[in-house]
Amino acid sequence: MRKWLLALCCALLALSAAADGQRCVSDDRGKPICLPAPAQRIIALSPGATELLYAAGAAEQLIAAVSFSDYPEAAKALPRVGSYNRFDLESIISLQPDLLIGWHSGNPTEQLAQLEALGLTVYYSELRGFDDVSRTLRRLGTLAGTEARANAAADDFQQGIEALRRQYQHADPLPVFQQIWVNPLMTVNDEHLISEATRLCGGVNVFGELPRLAARIDHEAVLAANPEAIIAGGMGEENHSWLNDWRSFSGLLAVQRDNLFFIPPSTLQRPTPRLLDGTRLLCQHLDTARGRR
Numbered sequence: 173m174r175k176w177l178l179a180l181c182c183a184l185l186a187l188s189a190a191a192d193g194q195r196c197v198s199d200d201r202g203k204p205i206c207l208p209a210p211a212q213r214i215i216a217l218s219p220g221a222t223e224l225l226y227a228a229g230a231a232e233q234l235i236a237a238v239s240f241s242d243y244p245e246a247a248k249a250l251p252r253v254g255s256y257n258r259f260d261l262e263s264i265i266s267l268q269p270d271l272l273i274g275w276h277s278g279n280p281t282e283q284l285a286q287l288e289a290l291g292l293t294v295y296y297s298e299l300r301g302f303d304d305v306s307r308t309l310r311r312l313g314t315l316a317g318t319e320a321r322a323n324a325a326a327d328d329f330q331q332g333i334e335a336l337r338r339q340y341q342h343a344d345p346l347p348v349f350q351q352i353w354v355n356p357l358m359t360v361n362d363e364h365l366i367s368e369a370t371r372l373c374g375g376v377n378v379f380g381e382l383p384r385l386a387a388r389i390d391h392e393a394v395l396a397a398n399p400e401a402i403i404a405g406g407m408g409e410e411n412h413s414w415l416n417d418w419r420s421f422s423g424l425l426a427v428q429r430d431n432l433f434f435i436p437p438s439t440l441q442r443p444t445p446r447l448l449d450g451t452r453l454l455c456q457h458l459d460t461a462r463g464r465r
């Protein structure tokens with residue numbers, strides 16, 4: 173009931189705002205974000221937000237981003253305002269943005285609060301599933317006045333995900349270890365977006381029941397879980413070195429069957445439309461592992 177009432181209030185707010193020429197959406201806290209006109213000076217406070225804004229057609233309004241905002245290629249030329257975990261507040265203020273796209277769980281809470289206290293508009297993003305990607309694209313399109321481009325990108329993403337879901341809905345379950353970092357060794361639980369992609373492909377996250385979204389583990393835990401496949405990102409888009417470390421663990425079923433697979437981290441660990449590419453590759457890898465049974 174509470175969610176229904178919130179959705180109704182947001183819909184009424186959007187209708188009222190439209191009548192006044194405003195642009196209103198709800199961010200991922202459920203807080204209404206209203207602008208008097210399409211945003212013209214947007215700053216992205218995470219690499220994922222940068223990529224989403226480009227996909228939503230807001231490239232011309234994007235004036236700055238944080239470090240590691242590396243996709244698409246044009247994003248590398250944007251002025252930097254610090255990193256996602258420590259902003260350069262003076263630089264942000266000097267650029268006079270009319271909209272900031274924040275990362276609720278990744279950005280420093282106190283710095284986001286400071287920006288809001290200064291009167292700046294902050295949209296808080298927190299993408300946890302496939303639906304969040306398409307939903308965020310549509311919201312950003314509304315705020316930037318690029319609805320046609322944003323809605324088309326959202327539709328393409330949704331249709332691609334649904335096609336994969338139909339293709340793999342009857343796939344044989346396959347135990348998977350998803351490695352997201354090497355030192356310390358880290359994985360994700362079933363609440364994470366990576367696990368949603370894993371499930372879509374018929375994979376079963378062997379650490380899905382861990383209490384933390386992203387958790388530290390040790391090699392002994394992986395040995396005990398004995399996954400049939402190991403999926404790893406890396407320190408870069410072409411760095412497979414994390415997988416090489418596992419080859420010395422000959423007792424692992426994944427090693428015995430050579431089911432050690434690399435996926436460029438930005439396509440599976442960053443909640444953007446390229447998640448569709450990463451999920452397709454993940455499904456292909458798990459199909460390969462099934463063929464080695």
